Amino acid sequence: MSKAPVAVVGIGQTKHVAARHDVSIAGLLREAALRALADAELTFADIDAVVIGKAPDFFEGVMMPELYLADALGAVGKPMLRVHTAGSVGGSTALVASNLVAARVHRTVLTVAFEKQSESNAMWGLSLPIPFQQPLLAGAGGFFAPHVRAYMRRTGAPDHIGSLVAFKDRRNALKNPYAHLHEKDITLEKVRAAPMLWDPIRYSETCPSSDGAVAMVLTDTEGAARTPRPPAWLHGGAMRSEPTMFAGKDYVSPQAGKDCAADVYRQAGITDPRREIDAVEMYVPFSWYEPMWLENLGFAAEGEGWKLTEAGVTELDGDLPVNPSGGVLSTNPIGASGMIRFAEAALQVRGQAGEHQVEGARRALGHAYGGGAQFFSMWLVGADRPTT
Amino acid sequence: MTEVLSAPLVVEFPFTRSLGPVQSAFLTGLRERTVLGVRTGDDRVLVPPVEYDPVTSAELRELVEVGATGTVTTWAWNPDPGRNQPLSTPFAWVLVRLDGADTAMLHALDAAGPDAVSTGMRVRIRWAAERVGAITDIACFEPDDGTGPPERAATAHHGEFTDPVTGIVAPARLDYVYSPGRAQTRYLAALADRKMIGERCPSCRKVYIPPRGACPTCGVATEEQVEVGPGGTITTFCIVNIKARGLDIEVPYVYAHIALDGADLALHGRIGGLPYDQVRMGMRVEPVWSDDGGFPDHYRPTGEPDAGYDTYKEMV
Numbered sequence: 001m002s003k004a005p006v007a008v009v010g011i012g013q014t015k016h017v018a019a020r021h022d023v024s025i026a027g028l029l030r031e032a033a034l035r036a037l038a039d040a041e042l043t044f045a046d047i048d049a050v051v052i053g054k055a056p057d058f059f060e061g062v063m064m065p066e067l068y069l070a071d072a073l074g075a076v077g078k079p080m081l082r083v084h085t086a087g088s089v090g091g092s093t094a095l096v097a098s099n100l101v102a103a104r105v106h107r108t109v110l111t112v113a114f115e116k117q118s119e120s121n122a123m124w125g126l127s128l129p130i131p132f133q134q135p136l137l138a139g140a141g142g143f144f145a146p147h148v149r150a151y152m153r154r155t156g157a158p159d160h161i162g163s164l165v166a167f168k169d170r171r172n173a174l175k176n177p178y179a180h181l182h183e184k185d186i187t188l189e190k191v192r193a194a195p196m197l198w199d200p201i202r203y204s205e206t207c208p209s210s211d212g213a214v215a216m217v218l219t220d221t222e223g224a225a226r227t228p229r230p231p232a233w234l235h236g237g238a239m240r241s242e243p244t245m246f247a248g249k250d251y252v253s254p255q256a257g258k259d260c261a262a263d264v265y266r267q268a269g270i271t272d273p274r275r276e277i278d279a280v281e282m283y284v285p286f287s288w289y290e291p292m293w294l295e296n297l298g299f300a301a302e303g304e305g306w307k308l309t310e311a312g313v314t315e316l317d318g319d320l321p322v323n324p325s326g327g328v329l330s331t332n333p334i335g336a337s338g339m340i341r342f343a344e345a346a347l348q349v350r351g352q353a354g355e356h357q358v359e360g361a362r363r364a365l366g367h368a369y370g371g372g373a374q375f376f377s378m379w380l381v382g383a384d385r386p387t388t
Numbered sequence: 389m390t391e392v393l394s395a396p397l398v399v400e401f402p403f404t405r406s407l408g409p410v411q412s413a414f415l416t417g418l419r420e421r422t423v424l425g426v427r428t429g430d431d432r433v434l435v436p437p438v439e440y441d442p443v444t445s446a447e448l449r450e451l452v453e454v455g456a457t458g459t460v461t462t463w464a465w466n467p468d469p470g471r472n473q474p475l476s477t478p479f480a481w482v483l484v485r486l487d488g489a490d491t492a493m494l495h496a497l498d499a500a501g502p503d504a505v506s507t508g509m510r511v512r513i514r515w516a517a518e519r520v521g522a523i524t525d526i527a528c529f530e531p532d533d534g535t536g537p538p539e540r541a542a543t544a545h546h547g548e549f550t551d552p553v554t555g556i557v558a559p560a561r562l563d564y565v566y567s568p569g570r571a572q573t574r575y576l577a578a579l580a581d582r583k584m585i586g587e588r589c590p591s592c593r594k595v596y597i598p599p600r601g602a603c604p605t606c607g608v609a610t611e612e613q614v615e616v617g618p619g620g621t622i623t624t625f626c627i628v629n630i631k632a633r634g635l636d637i638e639v640p641y642v643y644a645h646i647a648l649d650g651a652d653l654a655l656h657g658r659i660g661g662l663p664y665d666q667v668r669m670g671m672r673v674e675p676v677w678s679d680d681g682g683f684p685d686h687y688r689p690t691g692e693p694d695a696g697y698d699t700y701k702e703m704v
Contacts, residue, residue, distance in 0.1 A: 021554060026439055026440065061560045132566075198630075247595075
């Protein structure tokens with residue numbers, strides 16, 4: 001039996017902010033879940049299973065939070081499971097949920113991803129004082145900055161590319177009411193004048209720390225036929241892993257990322273991603289990762305990604321808009337960040353993205369990665385029901 | 389071979405919790421010696437209150453006040469109280485259904501011994517002298533000798549208090565014993581002699597430093613030890629301009645990836661011995677050892693000509 005087509009029929013997000021002191025973790029998830037159900041015009045009674053995801057437990061100090069979320073998410077008496085793949089978890093959670101529908105295990109699945117970063121300190125959670133190990137000497141961005149320098153050396157990209165990305169994403173965020181950062185008076189000069197935290201990464205080119213949740217309702221063809229708004233159809237989805245460290249690892253363009261994208265394109269029948277994909281939501285925690293991923297995902301030849309950014313191709317009105325939502329650079333509830341990419345890609349092809357809608361978007365890619373470039377997860381969604 | 393190292397690893401953090409409206413009312417109520425529950429759509433009273441109905445998932449917001457006396461529904465004797473438990477002397481863990489509630493809550497009962505505890509016995513709250521809006525505002529339960537207030541039904545409560553508690557701090561602590569394993573132990577022992585010993589994979593022949601005892605690509609054990617360095621090449625780096633948590637290093641400084649001669653992947657280290665803005669990719673460096681017998685304190689330039697990009701680009 002072939003895979004069942006999967007449709008995204010409901011999407012809900014919280015307004016992402018630095019701290020949601022007014023709600024519990026359960027309350028935060030519930031808010032996103034109810035919005036996704038309202039979008040689909042469904043209730044918890046219509047849901048067959050719930051799949052949730054978040055970043056490592058140390059980030060909030062709630063071990064196995066899924067144990068206490070069944071009531072808040074209407075999962076009582078239903079299967080509920082949790083996915084855990086570091087920063088990519090939001091993407092892989094959506095894929096596990098979609099696989100349950102594609103495999104005809106469940107007809108309608110609610111999937112939710114979240115992080116309440118204000119309850120803890122992610123940097124602490126990532127740098128436990130393991131005995132006998134040399135501590136990471138550089139803080140959060142220090143892990144990434146040397147790879148950015150390597151990219152610049154490898155490609156000859158000029159210094160200002162990173163600032164262009166940050167300036168674009170923060171302007172896009174102004175058109176997204178759910179984005180965390182709304183820097184109304186942003187200018188390129190301000191981005192460029194920000195201090196270098198981990199040279200070559202400026203403060204203005206880093207992601208914020210956010211509280212937020214996102215939810216989606218996925219369903220089969222019958223469910224999609226009943227839905228009030230246009231669905232987004234899943235055309236391809238894949239995950240890949242590789243070790244965080246090994247001899248020959250390419251941190252600038254990891255093999256697992258290339259393989260994951262190639263698998264998605266094969267499933268979706270995409271042979272020229274640059275021409276055939278209308279919008280991309282990619283996981284860019286530091287601005288320079290936009291040109292790096294443009295190459296890794298096959299939108300540009302090696303060494304050429306920065307030229308797309310520089311030419312304005314990735315702007316909201318360019319011919320390959322990247323992160324029209326404002327991206328991770330504007331909103332980063334870590335465990336939710338990957339699923340926000342997937343959900344925003346779906347919003348684009350549903351024509352439901354509001355002010356940050358890419359005109360006429362028919363196919364969009366959602367991308368997530370995490371764990372020291374260890375995990376990759378991606379999906380390609382389209383406005384049309386897949387033919388194969 | 390040398391004994392494998394191990395050391396305590398304590399993971400400790402004061403996590404914060406935003407309570408949301410229901411838990412906020414419950415904990416603030418305890419501060420005011422008022423126990424609140426929540427009423428469900430089918431008219432049950434849940435104590436402690438929850439935000440969402442455990443059966444229907446409906447949002448629950450109708451708060452009620454219940455009694456400070458109740459009935460033990462089941463119990464277990466705790467002869468040896470541990471750290472951070474409610475009482476330091478032996479006590480009973482009890483489930484108590486407070487008067488007016490349909491569910492029981494877990495707490496401690498201060499009793500003389502297991503013979504003094506029984507299912508169905510009447511108990512009452514012993515309030516803590518200092519109350520802050522936490523479950524520990526109930527110091528424990530104690531046997532009710534009949535002088536407590538009579539059984540009562542739940543009564544409606546607005547749940548509003550001045551200066552409500554909206555968040556709590558939940559300190560978490562995990563005690564591990566950590567062992568880095570045989571490969572790391574050998575590596576650390578060699579560092580004490582100021583030698584850098586990696587391990588070669590028998591399959592792909594790559595040399596790993598620090599060694600992990602197995603090749604992450606081939607998945608086979610690595611046993612052959614190979615001395616690498618001490619010289620090496622900076623493959624890439626960043627200039628750190630903000631102090632990292634818990635690190636006492638003057639900023640700015642350079643944090644670099646260093647490919648030691650003979651190793652097949654870079655390790656990480658700080659670069660010193662020259663101004664931070666003169667560090668280059670390809671610069672040749674060597675370790676500067678600290679006196680504590682551990683990792684090099686930092687790496688400094690050797691003065692050799694820079695390595696060509698092609699010689700290290702596979703490790704960037």
